[in-house]
Amino acid sequence: MTPAFEHVRQLLKQLPGLGHRSAERLALHLLVERPERLSPLVEALASAAQTIKRCDRCGNLCEGELCAICIDPRRDSRRLCIVEQVPDLLALERAGAFNGHYHVLHGKLSPIQGIGPAQLNFDRLAERFSSDPVSEIILALSNDIEGEATCHYILDTFLASRPGISVTRIGFGLPSGSGLTYADPATLKSALDARRQYS
Numbered sequence: 001m002t003p004a005f006e007h008v009r010q011l012l013k014q015l016p017g018l019g020h021r022s023a024e025r026l027a028l029h030l031l032v033e034r035p036e037r038l039s040p041l042v043e044a045l046a047s048a049a050q051t052i053k054r055c056d057r058c059g060n061l062c063e064g065e066l067c068a069i070c071i072d073p074r075r076d077s078r079r080l081c082i083v084e085q086v087p088d089l090l091a092l093e094r095a096g097a098f099n100g101h102y103h104v105l106h107g108k109l110s111p112i113q114g115i116g117p118a119q120l121n122f123d124r125l126a127e128r129f130s131s132d133p134v135s136e137i138i139l140a141l142s143n144d145i146e147g148e149a150t151c152h153y154i155l156d157t158f159l160a161s162r163p164g165i166s167v168t169r170i171g172f173g174l175p176s177g178s179g180l181t182y183a184d185p186a187t188l189k190s191a192l193d194a195r196r197q198y199s
Contacts, residue, residue: 005031057128059104059121061086069093069102076100080128081138082154084108084147088140100136103128108141108150117153129158136166143172143190 001009005027012023030038054060055067062068069075079100083089089102105120128134139154141147151169159165171194173187183191 054104054106057124058102059086059106059124060089060102074099078133078135079138080132080134080136081140082125083140084142084150092140098138100138101132105141105150108146109153110146117157120150122157125154126158129162134165136168139167139169141169143186 008031009020009023009027012018012026013020015023018026030041051063052061053063055062055070056065057070058067060067060069062070076099079098080103081092081098081100082103082105083092084105084107086104089104092098092102103121103125105122105125107115107120109115109117109120137154137159139151141150155167159167171190173191173194
């Protein structure tokens with residue numbers, strides 16, 4: 001392969017979810033098989049890089065000061081769901097099970113990786129607790145050590161002095177249609193801990 005092709009492949013390989021073969025296939029598709037798709041893609045990426053930014057309130061993607069969710073008057077501003085990343089927000093929106101507002105932390109606490117409170121979107125969260133009429137917090141963070149640590153930090157830092165706010169954590173467990181046999185111990189424990197009354 002040419003040096004130019006190899007350079008493109010190496011850059012694509014750095015994207016999440018693309019390994020060596022996937023990056024190679026994508027590069028071949030855009031440069032050789034369907035080159036007419038390359039220019040619109042480059043233009044769309046350049047335009048998006050200029051217009052898309054983080055919502056000033058919640059950290060979601062937007063093209064103005066606030067995202068479409070924050071300015072939607074039909075959303076329940078009393079309910080706030082805290083997530084790690086924008087893809088988590090998008091997944092919850094696709095599920096259509098939540099009609100409140102969100103707050104995106106853009107990560108979780110991880111001292112090993114050098115991610116402390118200053119690297120996350122906690123300043124805006126503090127502002128929201130001061131200005132928004134929040135009565136319920138839903139912690140939708142990962143079911144791992146870093147996710148748990150982040151949940152405890154939020155409870156201790158922002159909610160200890162606000163006893164009137166209801167705080168819940170999303171349940172974790174077995175995916176729909178799966179069985180117990182191949183589930184790992186952490187998933188089984190979460191499934192048992194998140195059990196509810198059967199009616």
